[in-house]
Amino acid sequence: MLYNSPNPLHLWKKLGTSLLCLALIFLTSLAKEAAPPEKNSLPPAASTKVDFKRDIQPILSRNCYACHGASTQMNGLRLDNRNSALSGGYSGVAIKPGNSAESKLIQMVAGVIQGKIMPPAGEPLSREQIGLLRAWIDQGVEWPDESSSVGKEPTHAPKKDHWSFQPIKRPRLPVVRNRSWVRNPIDAFVLSRLEREGIKPSPEADRVTLIRRLSFDLVGLPPTPEQVAEFLADNRSDAYERLADRLLASPHYGEKWARPWLDLAHYADSDGYEKDNARPHAWQWRQWVIEALNNNMPFDQFTIEQLAGDLLPTATLKEKIATGFCRNTLTNREGGVDPEEFRIEQVIDRAMTVGTNQSEGILSAFRILQYRQRSQH
Numbered sequence: 360m361l362y363n364s365p366n367p368l369h370l371w372k373k374l375g376t377s378l379l380c381l382a383l384i385f386l387t388s389l390a391k392e393a394a395p396p397e398k399n400s401l402p403p404a405a406s407t408k409v410d411f412k413r414d415i416q417p418i419l420s421r422n423c424y425a426c427h428g429a430s431t432q433m434n435g436l437r438l439d440n441r442n443s444a445l446s447g448g449y450s451g452v453a454i455k456p457g458n459s460a461e462s463k464l465i466q467m468v469a470g471v472i473q474g475k476i477m478p479p480a481g482e483p484l485s486r487e488q489i490g491l492l493r494a495w496i497d498q499g500v501e502w503p504d505e506s507s508s509v510g511k512e513p514t515h516a517p518k519k520d521h522w523s524f525q526p527i528k529r530p531r532l533p534v535v536r537n538r539s540w541v542r543n544p545i546d547a548f549v550l551s552r553l554e555r556e557g558i559k560p561s562p563e564a565d566r567v568t569l570i571r572r573l574s575f576d577l578v579g580l581p582p583t584p585e586q587v588a589e590f591l592a593d594n595r596s597d598a599y600e601r602l603a604d605r606l607l608a609s610p611h612y613g614e615k616w617a618r619p620w621l622d623l624a625h626y627a628d629s630d631g632y633e634k635d636n637a638r639p640h641a642w643q644w645r646q647w648v649i650e651a652l653n654n655n656m657p658f659d660q661f662t663i664e665q666l667a668g669d670l671l672p673t674a675t676l677k678e679k680i681a682t683g684f685c686r687n688t689l690t691n692r693e694g695g696v697d698p699e700e701f702r703i704e705q706v707i708d709r710a711m712t713v714g715t716n717q718s719e720g721i722l723s724a725f726r727i728l729q730y731r732q733r734s735q736h
């Protein structure tokens with residue numbers, strides 16, 4: 360046929376066209392197969408009957424509740440009880456009972472929705488786990504009432520058995536064998552533990568060592584040679600107690616013990632960023648802390664004045680200076696800084712500084728500071 364053709368070029372053209380058609384058909388069929396890519400890349404549903412408590416709840420609680428549980432519902436989605444789970448999140452229903460392939464939850468954990476996968480960080484769910492979730496949805500989203508968290512919400516009431524809420528009680532003094540070693544009630548506790556461990560107390564340190572230790576502990580400075588001589592020459596039975604009283608009364612006591620608090624409060628004499636401008640008045644708050652310690656200010660007053668001294672009725676200048684605590688955040692004075700973004704950063708820094716590891720503490724501190732910062736702008 361080829362050789363019979365009067366025009367080989369024409370023939371090539373014909374052949375080319377049919378090849379092109381073939382290729383097109385082939386490609387179209389490929390495209391057809393790839394049309395719903397989501398469904399094809401979903402792991403198959405497990406073929407067994409699933410049991411919510413055994414198969415499903417552990418997957419959800421381990422991988423999802425941190426962000427979709429009782430305390431946090433990212434994108435409005437809560438997955439720790441049937442009703443909330445079925446009502447979905449901000450973008451609508453996430454579980455379609457009987458149809459796992461069309462359920463957003465499955466598509467999200469399988470990572471077939473572009474750029475999104477749940478959980479968003481850490482190990483993705485295994486194909487087996489996704490298969491179980493699929494079977495659970497296909498089998499009608501069984502969820503026994505007793506596995507539902509409804510009615511078991513955290514109440515946000517303080518835990519009554521937490522140590523800090525216990526009334527202060529005088530503990531009974533432990534009974535010890537070597538009673539002559541005990542000079543004050545605290546010694547009894549120390550000795551009772553040593554005796555339980557079968558350890559003898561060390562002999563008392565010599566007087567020069569004692570005054571050095573006590574000086575470093577209370578004022579952060581070594582004793583002068585005169586102070587050492589004076590202590591060595593003091594023959595009274597309460598010479599050590601007198602030394603402790605003298606050091607506690609020293610103005611250096613507040614300087615030494617303000618330091619950990621200044622560190623915790625992020626105290627600095629300059630902005631701490633970029634131009635790092637000086638804060639010419641920052642020392643006033645530092646001085647307030649030193650004086651508070653030297654004057655033995657009670658801790659509740661110490662806390663109230665630093666958080667809100669300026670809001671006290673007829674606040675004094677000192678009480679206002681105390682709130683310098685709230686101003687210790689790193690300050691960014693760069694040209695391009697977004698004031699609102701930076702205000703939020705400051706609020707968070709202060710909330711973290713005030714709060715302890717207890718999220719409740721952080722939250723209430725955050726509210727106070729949000730309020731404060733708003734009233735300052």
Ligand code: HEC
Nearest residue numbers: 422423426433434436448449450451453463464467477478
């Ligand atoms: C670290 C937090 C985090 C964890 C853990 C997490 N998610 Fe999410 N989830 C998010 C965030 C954030 C979004 C919003 C994402 C978006 O729309 O881009 C979201 C959205 C979703 C949505 C869509 C909700 C809607 O209406 O928009 C589903 C469904 C979902 N997650 C399921 C899960 C499942 C199932 C798990 C556990 C296997 C899980 N997520 C674990 C943070 C998390």
